[in-house]
Amino acid sequence: MNITFKLYDPAMDAAPREAVCEVEHWDKMTVLEAISAANENCEPIAFDYSCRGRVCGRCSVMLDGQPVLACITAITDESHKIEPLAGLPVLHDLIVDKSQAHARMATKYARVQPVALTPEVINTYDMAAAEKINAIEWCARCLVCTSVCPAHAAAPDGYVGPASMLATAYRFYDPFDQGDRVVEAVQEGLWTCIMCGKCTEVCPQAEIKHLDYWNDLRAAATARGFAEPADS
Amino acid sequence: MDDKEIRVGHDQEESVGLSRRAFLKGGGALAGVAMLAGAGLGLTGCAPEDGTEGGDGAAALDAHYTVYDTDLLIIGGGFGALSAAYQAIKSGKTVTLVDKGPYGFSGGCGMNWDVIYTWCPSVDMLPKQATFKRLTNQEAAKEAYLTDPNADALGMLMNQGQTAPRRNEDGTVKLTIDYPQIKGLEGCFPRHSQDKLAQSQMITIHDRVMLTEVLVNDGVCLGAMGVHLPSGEMRVYRANATILAAGSNGWVYGWSTVAAHSFGSPDNTSDIEVAAYRHGAPLGDCEYGSYDLITTYPTGIAYAFNSGLGADANEWEYILDKDGKKMLANATQDDIDRFQYDRPFFNQTLAKEIAAGRGTASGGVLIDLSAPETVASFRECYARSIDLFKDNFGIDVTTQPLEIGFEMYEHGGAPVIDKKMMSAELPGLFCVRGAGVYGESGGTSVNMNNVFGSYATRCALEYLNGFSAPETIDWAPVADEYARLHELRTREASDGLRPPAVRQKIQKACETCLGVLRDKPALEAAAAELARIRTEDLPKMVVGAKTMTYNMDWKQAIENYNMLEIAEASVRATLMREETRGQYLRVDFPEKDDTNWNCMIAVSRAEDGSMAFAKREMPVVTF
Numbered sequence: 001m002n003i004t005f006k007l008y009d010p011a012m013d014a015a016p017r018e019a020v021c022e023v024e025h026w027d028k029m030t031v032l033e034a035i036s037a038a039n040e041n042c043e044p045i046a047f048d049y050s051c052r053g054r055v056c057g058r059c060s061v062m063l064d065g066q067p068v069l070a071c072i073t074a075i076t077d078e079s080h081k082i083e084p085l086a087g088l089p090v091l092h093d094l095i096v097d098k099s100q101a102h103a104r105m106a107t108k109y110a111r112v113q114p115v116a117l118t119p120e121v122i123n124t125y126d127m128a129a130a131e132k133i134n135a136i137e138w139c140a141r142c143l144v145c146t147s148v149c150p151a152h153a154a155a156p157d158g159y160v161g162p163a164s165m166l167a168t169a170y171r172f173y174d175p176f177d178q179g180d181r182v183v184e185a186v187q188e189g190l191w192t193c194i195m196c197g198k199c200t201e202v203c204p205q206a207e208i209k210h211l212d213y214w215n216d217l218r219a220a221a222t223a224r225g226f227a228e229p230a231d232s
Numbered sequence: 233m234d235d236k237e238i239r240v241g242h243d244q245e246e247s248v249g250l251s252r253r254a255f256l257k258g259g260g261a262l263a264g265v266a267m268l269a270g271a272g273l274g275l276t277g278c279a280p281e282d283g284t285e286g287g288d289g290a291a292a293l294d295a296h297y298t299v300y301d302t303d304l305l306i307i308g309g310g311f312g313a314l315s316a317a318y319q320a321i322k323s324g325k326t327v328t329l330v331d332k333g334p335y336g337f338s339g340g341c342g343m344n345w346d347v348i349y350t351w352c353p354s355v356d357m358l359p360k361q362a363t364f365k366r367l368t369n370q371e372a373a374k375e376a377y378l379t380d381p382n383a384d385a386l387g388m389l390m391n392q393g394q395t396a397p398r399r400n401e402d403g404t405v406k407l408t409i410d411y412p413q414i415k416g417l418e419g420c421f422p423r424h425s426q427d428k429l430a431q432s433q434m435i436t437i438h439d440r441v442m443l444t445e446v447l448v449n450d451g452v453c454l455g456a457m458g459v460h461l462p463s464g465e466m467r468v469y470r471a472n473a474t475i476l477a478a479g480s481n482g483w484v485y486g487w488s489t490v491a492a493h494s495f496g497s498p499d500n501t502s503d504i505e506v507a508a509y510r511h512g513a514p515l516g517d518c519e520y521g522s523y524d525l526i527t528t529y530p531t532g533i534a535y536a537f538n539s540g541l542g543a544d545a546n547e548w549e550y551i552l553d554k555d556g557k558k559m560l561a562n563a564t565q566d567d568i569d570r571f572q573y574d575r576p577f578f579n580q581t582l583a584k585e586i587a588a589g590r591g592t593a594s595g596g597v598l599i600d601l602s603a604p605e606t607v608a609s610f611r612e613c614y615a616r617s618i619d620l621f622k623d624n625f626g627i628d629v630t631t632q633p634l635e636i637g638f639e640m641y642e643h644g645g646a647p648v649i650d651k652k653m654m655s656a657e658l659p660g661l662f663c664v665r666g667a668g669v670y671g672e673s674g675g676t677s678v679n680m681n682n683v684f685g686s687y688a689t690r691c692a693l694e695y696l697n698g699f700s701a702p703e704t705i706d707w708a709p710v711a712d713e714y715a716r717l718h719e720l721r722t723r724e725a726s727d728g729l730r731p732p733a734v735r736q737k738i739q740k741a742c743e744t745c746l747g748v749l750r751d752k753p754a755l756e757a758a759a760a761e762l763a764r765i766r767t768e769d770l771p772k773m774v775v776g777a778k779t780m781t782y783n784m785d786w787k788q789a790i791e792n793y794n795m796l797e798i799a800e801a802s803v804r805a806t807l808m809r810e811e812t813r814g815q816y817l818r819v820d821f822p823e824k825d826d827t828n829w830n831c832m833i834a835v836s837r838a839e840d841g842s843m844a845f846a847k848r849e850m851p852v853v854t855f
Contacts, residue, residue, distance in 0.1 A: 009777075009779050009781050010781065011779060011780060011781040012779055012781070026531075028529070028530035028531070028532070028625050028626075028627075029530075029531075029532060030490075030530065030532030030533065032490050032532055033489050033490055033531065033532045036489065036490050036732075037489075039732070039784075040730070040732050040733070043776065043777075044730075044775075044776035044777040044784070044785050046781075046782050046783070046784050047784070048334070048784075049490070049498070050333065050338065050339075050342060050343065050497045050498060050499060051343040051345070051497070051536060051538050052490060052491050052532065052533050052534075052535075052536035052538075052539060053343070053345075053533065053536040053537060053538025053539035053540070054538065054539055054620075055343045055344045055345045055538040056338075056342055056343040056344065056497075057335075057344070058333070058334060058335075071490075071532065071533065071536075071539070072532075072533060072539055072620060072624055073624065074530075074624050074625055091462050091781065091782045092462075092779070092781045092782035092783075095782050097462070098334060098335070099334065099439070102334070102335050102336070103336075103430070105427075106336070106423075106426070106427040106430045106431070107427075107430075107431060109393070109423070109424065109427040110393060110427045110428050110430070110431045111393040111424075111428070113391070113393075116387070116391050117387070117390045117391055119386075119387070122386065122387070122390050122396070122405060123403065123404040123405055124403055125399050125403035125404070125405075126403070127399065127401070127403050130397065130399055133395055133397045134397040134398070134419075137344075137346075137395075137397055137419065137421050138344070138616075139344065140343075140344045141335070141344070141423075174395055176390070176395070206616065206619055206620075206623075207616070
């Protein structure tokens with residue numbers, strides 16, 4: 001099959017270029033296998049991966065215009081286009097720079113917890129939120145959702161995007177978190193999201209149901225007096 | 233506060249006169265010495281006359297690098313490093329953590345996966361633990377456990393931001409493993425611990441930096457140096473104490489399209505372990521590994537714990553041979569009980585059956601998932617892959633037996649350390665998973681990394697109390713390393729081999745003999761092949777593109793030298809150990825031989841560069 005790669009070395013190239021590689025296909029081949037084969041047999045392609053199991057989040061790429069995790073995505077025996085994940089600075093070929101997004105997510109995920117948890121507190125848990133916490137745990141921070149989000153694309157500084165909003169939702173549900181996650185959600189663009197559900201469509205973790213969490217946050221925000229703005 | 237010094241073409245003689253090195257670096261700034269050009273000076277082929285050692289033309293390169301100064305340097309960002317870092321940030325010393333991957337943390341701990349965190353509930357239980365008895369460095373282990381400030385593991389985890397999401401109906405924490413001598417909690421996702429650490433003002437975290445060499449002056453480790461991958465810039469982390477916590481190298485074992493036969497990460501290539509070895513620190517436990525069974529098809533997700541389906545000892549009944557017959561039908565009740573708590577026994581029992589010809593063509597076994605109760609008993613992290621197989625690959629795991637194979641998720645291979653976690657041969661270097669802390673169990677465990685990480689920092693702090701920095705630093709090793717790295721990048725060869733090709737030869741050689749079944753003919757053939765790769769293939773390894781920018785070929789080329797050393801050490805240590813111990817079966821020596829082999833095997837670099845193997849015994853502790 002022919003695969004067109006969008007390649008770019010900012011230190012060497014004036015602009016991204018296309019390279020077409022002929023790659024042998026086999027049954028149940030993955031996008032990652034195709035990239036690796038092209039790198040070994042066609043020309044050097046910079047790409048990143050680690051776990052091959054959709055938990056490290058490092059192998060996000062665009063396949064035919066859609067963001068995917070290369071490691072677990074099957075590739076069909078036809079022509080394809082593989083490009084770096086959209087919306088982030090390209091470091092080299094398919095490797096993009098997620099460090100700013102990750103630093104921000106790490107800060108939001110860090111629990112606000114003023115005193116050490118005691119054994120009694122640890123063993124007290126709101127089971128109503130248990131399933132949602134359990135689901136969001138699986139987020140690999142791959143940023144595939146944020147890459148496809150139309151609200152984030154239209155207002156990159158107005159809506160932080162689903163991956164980061166998941167961090168807020170996680171600690172919103174966490175019974176041990178003392179932060180004001182409702183205010184955080186509103187400030188980060190809770191009402192700018194258009195609830196289209198594309199994030200859930202592309203998310204490699206079947207457990208994560210983004211809109212359920214956004215609805216919970218919206219209800220909490222409305223109850224707190226941060227209702228949906230009239231002009232949104 | 234600027235703790236960086238920028239050095240360009242560092243030259244200590246600059247202030248006292250124009251040395252050759254200063255001349256060569258000066259370029260246009262030294263227009264006044266153009267007259268010397270006629271004397272045949274050029275940028276290659278000069279032997280430095282200022283008394284430093286350097287290679288031929290390579291030493292004449294301008295070594296551009298940035299120096300970062302820190303009291304404590306932590307190499308790696310995984311479980312051991314996290315524990316070391318959490319301890320270090322309490323100390324008031326400057327702490328820098330350097331990791332090879334993105335996200336600030338990589339390797340096994342860089343994956344957001346469902347870890348079962350285990351711990352020993354009370355030090356009284358320690359002598360009863362099977363794994364403790366298998367350690368070789370028991371002095372370090374005893375001290376580490378007795379002084380562990382994180383003995384309340386659940387409290388520690390929860391206060392790092394973990395939520396313990398798997399609960400009983402009444403909301404209490406559900407322990408996955410609950411015995412007097414061992415407790416375990418599922419659902420510990422490492423990123424929570426990382427996120428909290430990353431907020432601390434008391435630590436600087438540099439990611440996407442591959443450290444390739446230790447900085448050594450007069451036999452003392454003064455930090456480490458390497459490449460910032462996105463830019464190709466060289467960095468030196470000058471440290472008074474260095475804590476190596478970089479994780480084990482399962483990546484040598486085998487190759488299947490995009491992965492070794494390992495759940496581990498391409499990040500873990502033993503770079504600083506081998507750097508230490510080159511500086512005289514022996515490596516121990518190279519022959520040992522830990523293995524799990526995991527699906528091997530589709531090939532793109534082969535041996536990947538997080539997308540695969542595995543068979544633990546719990547699933548022993550559903551393991552089939554190549555003809556579809558139950559593999560362990562003859563297991564007695566004693567055997568079945570032992571499968572649960574003695575993983576080496578479980579692996580070796582299977583290995584014996586495979587050795588008898590009952591395995592698949594690729595040396596694996598089959599697992600039958602047609603019974604609903606099998607799937608119902610799966611851990612959540614396996615069960616969630618059932619839909620992945622169906623939705624992404626059209627495979628219904630309940631209607632056909634799946635092939636599973638052994639993957640090496642842990643590997644020994646680490647510098648030998650004393651009871652204070654330090655290399656005696658390279659003082660200043662502390663190793664969280666130093667040889668002997670897990671011994672024949674092969675590698676280490678999440679919990680042990682946690683115990684030893686904290687202990688390594690405390691030992692390093694003790695060392696710092698008595699430490700005084702040298703009066704001058706000899707930076708020549710930095711120029712040497714710069715030259716070595718850039719020679720690798722710019723090398724040309726008419727019949728060159730790209731680094732992935734060389735890497736796979738190493739991995740394929742190990743595939744034949746570093747699994748759960750190891751025999752002499754395969755080991756000897758692999759040793760010969762590795763020797764051939766060293767003399768024939770490595771010298772003509774050429775990177776496909778010369779760029780400095782996140783150059784994955786260059787990265788792999790550098791790593792390949794270290795992969796080869798670990799591979800050879802592992803193969804030859806196995807050959808030396810003429811018995812069966814640990815998780816593999818030595819086919820030609822199927823019994824354990826405590827009389828001759830109740831010891832560690834350590835490998836040192838001899839004067840001529842070859843490997844020298846020796847037995848090393850360590851004291852057995854009492855409580």
